[in-house]
Amino acid sequence: MSNEINVKFFAALRETLNCDGLSIPHNESITTIADVKQVLIANKPDWQAPLASNSLLMAVNHEMVQSDHLVKAGDEVAFFPPVTGG
Amino acid sequence: MIKVQQQDFDQAHEYQTLLNNTDADGAIVTFVGKVRNHNLGQNVKGLHLEHYPEMTQKALMDIVQQAKTRWNLGNVTVIHRIGDLLIGEQIVFIGVTSAHRKNAFEACEFIIDYLKVSAPFWKKELTDNGEKWLEARKSDEQQVTKW
Numbered sequence: 001m002s003n004e005i006n007v008k009f010f011a012a013l014r015e016t017l018n019c020d021g022l023s024i025p026h027n028e029s030i031t032t033i034a035d036v037k038q039v040l041i042a043n044k045p046d047w048q049a050p051l052a053s054n055s056l057l058m059a060v061n062h063e064m065v066q067s068d069h070l071v072k073a074g075d076e077v078a079f080f081p082p083v084t085g086g
Numbered sequence: 087m088i089k090v091q092q093q094d095f096d097q098a099h100e101y102q103t104l105l106n107n108t109d110a111d112g113a114i115v116t117f118v119g120k121v122r123n124h125n126l127g128q129n130v131k132g133l134h135l136e137h138y139p140e141m142t143q144k145a146l147m148d149i150v151q152q153a154k155t156r157w158n159l160g161n162v163t164v165i166h167r168i169g170d171l172l173i174g175e176q177i178v179f180i181g182v183t184s185a186h187r188k189n190a191f192e193a194c195e196f197i198i199d200y201l202k203v204s205a206p207f208w209k210k211e212l213t214d215n216g217e218k219w220l221e222a223r224k225s226d227e228q229q230v231t232k233w
Contacts, residue, residue, distance in 0.1 A: 011136050011208035012219040055222075062141035064204065078138060078206075082222030085135070085166060085207025086119055086178050086198055 003073045005036060010080035016050045026073035033058050034067040036077050055082055087162070088146045090137065092169040095179055104161050104181045111160040111183040113190040117198055119178040121171050125220070131212045135168045135177070138206035142166070149200045153182075156196070157189040164197065166207060196233055202226045 008021040024030075024039050041048045059078040060069050071077060087103070089095075097118065104114055121133050150162050160183035167177055180197050184190040209220040 008138070010138055010206065011210075015219075059138070059141060059206070062138075062144050064145075076140070078141070080138065080206065081208065081219070083203065083206055084209045084220040084222055085137070085205050086202040 005030070005071060005073065006076045007036065007040065008076065008078040010078065012081050013050060013056070013079055017044075017047055026071075031070060032067065033060060033065060033069045033071055033077055036071055037067070037079075051079065053081075056080070057082060087164075088143060088150065089163075089165045090139075090142050090146070091165065091167060094167070094176060095165045097176075097179065100163055100165065100179055100181055104163055104183055106161065108160045108183045111185055113185070113187040114181065114183045115187070115190040115194040116179065116181040117194050118176055118180075119198070121173050121175050121177060123173045125211060128211075128213050128215070130173070131214070132170060132172045133177075133212065134170050134210040134217075136208045136210065137166075137168050141206050145205045146201065149197055149204065152200070153193045153196050157184060157193045159184050159189065159193055162193070162197070164201070166201070166205070168207070199226075199229050199233065203230050 003026050004023040005026050006023050009017055009019060014020050030036060037051050041051055057080050058065055058067060060071055060075055123130055146164050150164060163181040165179040171177060180194050182190045182194045203226055211218050211220055
């Protein structure tokens, strides 16, 4: 199994970050989706503001979750703005 | 049946599909959402619809499953388009059959209400002043609290 976490970004957030996704190595300090965010911000300080937005939605393995949701190696974690379909 | 597709859909065809094996159902309710030419006081020329391909089908299936748990339903169809859409084009189709009209009306509304707040689609508007991502509406979030 992969020991990485796959991260994806969508819509306005993808454009703001100018990135549709990346992988980060999983380690013991990453237990929740909030930790994933911290690693991303540590790597790219510019991402602090866009990733800190309260309205940001999160999904783990294609299911919407809260920021205290647990993550493990091999998970796909997605961040995106509130949805506007229909 | 759930479909996420670029191409247009034909309501007459979808209606016929909904009719399959529904001799016990006396009601069919359908909803179609289309692209309008204005939003929040601005002219709109068209839309671009982005989605999260690996998640969309599952999110829609979850909503339909919830509706089927709450109401006694026959067939349910949800179609959502993606890509570039012009004014007047169809975006979304919801069709529900049930023994009686109340269940069908309510389930159809429930599905579109939840789709609007939990299915991973995003609209980008093409306006006279350039492109702009649509912001989610508080009214859509309030709407689901009624369920």
